[in-house]
Amino acid sequence: MARKTESSGPSVSAQEALEFHAQGRPGKLEIVATKPMATQRDLSLAYSPGVAVPVLAIAEDPSRAFDYTTRGNMVAVISNGTAILGLGNLGALASKPVMEGKAVLFKRFADVDSIDLEVATEDADEFINCVRFLGPSFGGINLEDIKAPECFIIEQRLRELMDIPVFHDDQHGTAIISAAGLINALEITGRDMKTTKMVCNGAGAAGIACIELMKAMGFSPENIILCDTKGVVFQGRTEGMNQWKSAHAVKTEARSLAEALDGADIFLGLSAKGTLTPAMVQSMAKDPIIFAMANPDPEITPEEVGDIRTDAIMATGRSDYPNQVNNVLGFPYIFRGALDVRATTINEEMKIAAARALAELARQDVPDDVAAAYQGNRPKFGPNYIIPVPFDPRLISAIPLAVAKAAMESGVARKPILDLDRYAHELSARRDPIASTLQRIYDRVRRQPKRVVFAEGEEEQVMRAAVSYVNQKLGTAILLGRDDVIKENARNAGIDLNKQGLEIINARLSRRNGIYTDYLYERMQRKGFLFRDCQRLINNDRNHFAACMVALGDADGIVTGVTRNYSTALDDVRRIIDAKPGHRVIGVSIVLARGRTVLVADTAVHDMPNAEQIADIAEEAAGFARRMGYEPRLAMLAYSTFGHPHGERSERIQEAVRILDRRRVDFEYDGEMAADVALNPRAMAQYPFIRLTGPANVLVMPAFHSASISTKMLQELGGSTVIGPLLVGLNKPVQIVSLNAKDSDIVNMAAIAAYTAGN
Ligand SMILES: NC(=O)C1=CN([C@@H]2O[C@H](COP(=O)(O)OP(=O)(O)OC[C@H]3O[C@@H](n4cnc5c(N)ncnc54)[C@H](OP(=O)(O)O)[C@@H]3O)[C@@H](O)[C@H]2O)C=CC1
Ligand SMILES: CC(=O)C(=O)O
Ligand SMILES: [Mg+2]
Incomplete structure (x- = not known):
């Protein structure tokens, strides 16, 4: 078996980390308004008097809050900073970078809006009383980095008091992800859960929750030994105990971590840096499974394990080694699924469904766009790939779907999803606008x-x-x-x-x-x-x-x-396929940017079209827009707008507009105009005579160079997704991908070819 594991990517320096957080607007979050706030009317709608209307509607029917406010997609990340990663109790304020980080991960990975709240108290009752009244603001509460045993009391109590999911990520997120990794590691090493011996170092939030889930999934309680700073949690121990540790105390002669690990199959590290020594690793069973999950520094590094033995399956909580077992793989998607069915809670069924879905993903063949998330190394299910990476684009459709289904089946969904296929596609669309x-x-x-x-x-x-x-x-x-x-x-x-x-x-x-x-x-x-x-x-x-x-x-x-x-x-x-009779072959690119889709033509065929050709391109592009389901509002672009500034190059475009006038085409078009006038309603408003009824959704470029440059710049700088150029106007469907196309690009183009075959 494997493998001398090495870090798979560059780590970061302390200076880089500080600069990253300080640059631009300090921190990692900002609030963006989703409605225009530009005019007096906007203000009247957003605030007084308009706002009174949704207020009264919600007062009458609280469920309307999901229709008129952010509640249904908003999660609070709440901490008191008593167990910040593996750094210990550094207080509420110091926890803020981690909580902001979790909030942006919610957004980045699952399109869940999230805000961090740091509560400056170590007293469980005070904390509970602070949080319990925040329910109206949020669709869910993600508790984070609160130390044991207070975290158990806090979570339990808030779950009772609130009617939205309350989820302590360090407990259950971690448990779900490590369960997924373990399911696969057991499969690879040919082990049976019932007979596998596990030692968990760390009897806090994460450790206790992990072994509880492992037992629920089939591990035998007598095969799991829990350790903490005082060594083995054995039956009869009195020092440093609490009721949560006692529940997992076992009869054993072992008293230290080293003794417990002798011959063990699995080490689960949820404790602190450097607690697992090479000698302990050496004493473990053949093909040991070592999950050193303390953050930011694991209980032992993969390099240290690799120096001692080559048969270990090794995972850490970090992103710069293979097999990152970290709750980031869970919380964004688990909440996504829970929010989408308005679940009242996140129960065991939902957790197990998430773990199984995650484990299953790692076993599937990895498509190209996923391989890109692995720096181009297409991973294969095995010792160095037991769990997907957080950038795996398949997570967004697989995990929330499994969670939502489990919520419905276990009766905690307030708004069941009727069409799960459709839901799966909507989920992918949250990450990938192409979808x-x-x-x-x-x-x-x-x-x-x-x-x-x-x-x-x-x-x-x-x-x-x-x-x-x-x-x-x-x-x-x-x-x-x-x-x-x-x-x-x-x-x-x-x-x-x-x-x-x-x-x-x-x-x-x-x-x-x-x-x-x-x-x-x-x-x-x-x-x-x-x-x-x-x-x-x-x-x-x-x-x-x-x-x-x-x-x-x-x-x-x-x-x-x-x-x-x-x-x-x-x-x-x-040489073999002509243009459709009466048509001109052109290239159309589909640009998807910030929820907006615009078609751009001609991005492939005509170098410097004359007026007649530009008019043809416009007709072809408008026809294609209709076949794609868009009613075209077509702008003939130039550097000038309606004659200003005057210039020879714009005359071709003006002539093309006149040609379209003569042809009496049946779609909206106008020009010549600059791109901002075409796309921005306020710029457009300067020209009250304009014939477009709204921002353009089809842009006809004056020449190939401007079409190609602008679409490529949009893709590289503007964060837009560009599909194409798609070939339009041929008698038979042919699509040509770019030289560096991935399998997902090719299958998209194949689907488009198939689609146009029917048109
Ligand atoms: N990879 C991941 O996704 C996650 C990793 N973690 C990591 O797990 C660790 C624990 O987090 P959490 O459970 O939230 O924290 P808690 O404070 O709730 O628990 C910490 C536990 O670790 C034990 N511990 C601390 N130092 C040692 C040591 N030197 N030897 C043995 N046991 C030790 C403590 O023992 P005692 O009870 O005696 O004080 C306690 O049981 C952290 O490093 C954290 O980063 C946590 C969540 C997710
Ligand atoms: C990953 C995480 O939540 C932790 O280490 O606390
Ligand atoms: Mg945490």
Whole structure:
């Protein structure tokens, strides 16, 4: 087994950490208004007098608070700073950076709004009395870094007093994540929960909750030994005890951590830095499982373990080593699921469901966008990958779904979710704006599945995309390439191609080869191509073969591009596939930014279009917008707005607008105008004669360079997601991805090709 574990990423210096927190606006949070506050009217609505209306509605029916206020998506992170990470009792104020951190993680990972509240008291009753009255403000309470045993009393009491989930993250979040990691570590080492011997160092909030969940999941109580600063918690011990420790005291001769660990299978560290020594690790059973979870410094480092033995499965609470067992994998998603069903509590069923869903994710094949979260190293289920990383984009749909389901099944959901498939898609959309825009496309293709040729079938990311296409029930995926090479590459990459609906076609051996060659020759014989040139192209060039398949009805669409640059791939397919009669081939990019979707054209084909061509591009783009479900409001962009400043370059655009006028097109358009006028209602308001009824959702660029530069800048600087360019106007659906496309990009493009095949 493994493995000398090394840190997988750069750690940070103390100075970097301080600068990070101090730079710009100090701290890590700000409040952003979700409604406009620009005009007198806005103020009248947001505040007096308008605000009185929701006030009265909520007074009459408290559940309306979820409709009119932030409550339904707002969680408080509350601490008194008595157990800040593994740093000890440093007080409420010092805990604020951690609590702000938890609040931003809620937002970043699960789109839960969150605010930190630091309560300056160590007295449990005072703390309870402070928090218990905050219920109306929040959909949930996340207690954090409160030391044991007060944390048990505080949480228990608040759970009784409040009708929203109260969840002590260090207890249950940690328990859920370590349970998930352990389920997988046991599987890898071939152990049975019932007979596995565990030693947990740390009998505080995290330690007690972890072993309680482990027992609930099937570990035998007599096989778990708990230790604290005084050593083993044995039956009859009196020093440093409390009722929570007593509940887990066992009959044993062992008195020290070292004695307890002799022959043990698992070490669970929820104590303090450096408490596990190399000698103790040496004394553990074969293939030991070591979770050193103290933060920021673990009980022992992976390097230290690696120096002593190579058969250990090692995890820490840190992000710079493999196997990060940290409650960040849990709390954002657990609350997401709980909030979405307005759960009254987070119960055992919901916790176990979250642990199992998390464990299951690590066993699945890792797609490209997930591999990116692992710095491009595609992890495989095994000793160095027992649990997903916090940046794994699959977490947002898998964990809340499992939690919400469990809440409904266990009867604590106040607002059950009826359509769980839809909910899963909505969840992905919270993290990934592409998901919601593509949702409609995927749904349609699922209803009318299509045969799509993946022209570069020997490439790993293309095979993954094809598998995903089939798995998502979008239709048949055809991988073009040499059968033996595809199978060999798939084997090496651990991809299972044995799926119904996945076909491999070798162009050279295909029975259709001759027909395709004749077809190509027919089209190219007067353009300087000999028959044998065509034969060679069909035999050797997958874009030509794929294009013939689609042209002659053997497939519905093509996706290509990972091995050729865009224009070469386009030239290849254009030899075989023409523009739709009466149409012009253009590229359209979909830009998703801050909840807004804008189509930009032409991002692929015309270098410096003339007025006539710009008008054609506008018509093509507007038609595409409609097919995508948007009613176009199209702006013809320039550096000037309605003649100012005057310049020759804008005249082309003005002429294009006049051409559209003459063509009497049936969509909203206007120009020439600058991008801010097109997109910003206030800038637009300066031109009362403008013919757009709202901000533009289709932007026609004056030339390829401005289209390409602006979409790439938006993607890199503006935090926008850009899909495309999508090829529009061809007689048959062809989509060309970029050279560095990931499998998820390819499958999106395949779905778009399939979607347009039906249009
Ligand atoms: N990776 C993760 O996700 C998480 C990690 N943690 C880590 O777990 C640790 C404990 O946190 P939490 O349970 O909230 O804190 P608590 O203060 O509630 O409990 C701490 C426990 O650790 C024991 N302990 C402290 N020092 C030692 C030592 N040198 N040897 C043996 N036992 C020791 C204490 O013993 P005694 O009872 O005798 O005082 C106590 O039982 C922290 O390092 C924290 O960072 C916590 C939550 C999540
Ligand atoms: C991760 C965490 O919550 C802790 O160490 O306290
Ligand atoms: Mg904590």
